[in-house]
Amino acid sequence: MSETLERWGSRRAFILAVTGAAVGLGNIWRFPYIAGENGGAVFLLVYIVFVLLLGLPVMMAEIMVGRAGRRGPIQALGALAAEAGGSRHWRWLGAFGAFTVFCILSFYSVVSGWSIEFLVASINGKFSGATAQEIGAGFDAFLANPGLLVFNHTLFLVMTMGVVAAGIAKGLERLNNLLMPLLYLLLVTLAIYASTTEGFVPALVWLFKPSMALITPTVILHAMGHAFFTLAVGACALMAYGAYMPDKQSLPKAAAAVAVLDISVALLSGIAIFAVVFAQGLDPTQGPGLMFVTLPIAFSELPWGAAWLSVFFLLLLLATWTSAINLAEPMVATLQGAGMKRVKATMAVALGVWLMGLLSALSFSSLADFRPFLGRNVFELVSSIPPDIFLPLGGMLIAVFAAWVMPREKAQEALGNSGWGFYLWLNIVRWIAIPMTFIVLLSALF
Ligand code: PHE
Numbered sequence: 001m002s003e004t005l006e007r008w009g010s011r012r013a014f015i016l017a018v019t020g021a022a023v024g025l026g027n028i029w030r031f032p033y034i035a036g037e038n039g040g041a042v043f044l045l046v047y048i049v050f051v052l053l054l055g056l057p058v059m060m061a062e063i064m065v066g067r068a069g070r071r072g073p074i075q076a077l078g079a080l081a082a083e084a085g086g087s088r089h090w091r092w093l094g095a096f097g098a099f100t101v102f103c104i105l106s107f108y109s110v111v112s113g114w115s116i117e118f119l120v121a122s123i124n125g126k127f128s129g130a131t132a133q134e135i136g137a138g139f140d141a142f143l144a145n146p147g148l149l150v151f152n153h154t155l156f157l158v159m160t161m162g163v164v165a166a167g168i169a170k171g172l173e174r175l176n177n178l179l180m181p182l183l184y185l186l187l188v189t190l191a192i193y194a195s196t197t198e199g200f201v202p203a204l205v206w207l208f209k210p211s212m213a214l215i216t217p218t219v220i221l222h223a224m225g226h227a228f229f230t231l232a233v234g235a236c237a238l239m240a241y242g243a244y245m246p247d248k249q250s251l252p253k254a255a256a257a258v259a260v261l262d263i264s265v266a267l268l269s270g271i272a273i274f275a276v277v278f279a280q281g282l283d284p285t286q287g288p289g290l291m292f293v294t295l296p297i298a299f300s301e302l303p304w305g306a307a308w309l310s311v312f313f314l315l316l317l318l319a320t321w322t323s324a325i326n327l328a329e330p331m332v333a334t335l336q337g338a339g340m341k342r343v344k345a346t347m348a349v350a351l352g353v354w355l356m357g358l359l360s361a362l363s364f365s366s367l368a369d370f371r372p373f374l375g376r377n378v379f380e381l382v383s384s385i386p387p388d389i390f391l392p393l394g395g396m397l398i399a400v401f402a403a404w405v406m407p408r409e410k411a412q413e414a415l416g417n418s419g420w421g422f423y424l425w426l427n428i429v430r431w432i433a434i435p436m437t438f439i440v441l442l443s444a445l446f
Contacts, residue, residue, distance in 0.1 A: 066242025113152025
């Protein structure tokens, strides 16, 4: 099959592609608002511990399985399980991953659509001179307009699926190369600017001085879910990328580099956003609108604010774009593995995600009171359950597969790390990552 032959053009291309998958709305939009709702610094602390002890080792496991299998996730899991004498049912893990990313992409596309709207608005100078209240009210009015939300959701999905249909390696490499560093630079600039404002010190206290009394099972569950979400781990999406990884590249180093970069993007964006929250007396627990309300305020105070803001939303959009492409890939790879042509598979996925996304888009207007489960509407459900439950569950199963089912020599070879590094990884996955994820998930059940 030709898909097994494709490889990323270079080592750098692989790291950039995985970074592209990891860095997205999760860092810049989701991290600040989830941290805001979950006590700030305690959340950050638990989240970083989980990234290091769970997210990173499981990420290595996931990419490793992809690299060992050199196929789409379902086929890779099936073939590797058969080779190891394990059950063929491991293939279902690939299907579960595809279902998870389906749910995630449906709301991801809607929120990315908000960025499109905000990009256009900032280019038109709509935020210049607006007060914090006006910007907040404008955002609420925007959410209540289903036509606009659906339009932008559609636009974003077309953009994403266009690249996917063309084949990932070609579409992504060059884009990632250029954009990631620019986004990073802009966030650094913004954080430096934040350090000159009066909100800076309270923001640092809020983010870095944990009050342990605030640790609750909910905070722990959200921190775990976000650790998987932000690293793009647990849905076999990175497995699909691992299949294209060059043989010689060190997997642990690549994964660690991505994790560090990913955390630092979240921190920079957290600092920039909370500095505004505290300078303006806004509510850190206000939810999904947090970034969309605070950053226009922050930029409006800078010289050439409207231009900076436009650049910011452009880069954000491109970062979410590369994440969305990664979200779509396992679904397309799955259908392709089942014998569908790539373009057809892409169109089928696009249609499904678009329809499901409608429910999220309308959750802010006509479907606001449609609350099928746990008293949450569709947007609230798909933006919480798949990241908080499905990703950790999938990640845990991937870890079980990598550390218990795959033969050691095979795992070691695909991880590309000889000696103690491999045993360190193996033991962390076996005795820390798997049991810890299991316990947190179990406690969520009760
Ligand atoms: N990591 C991406 C983000 O932070 C989201 C994502 C989750 C991408 C799962 C792929 C798989 O925006």
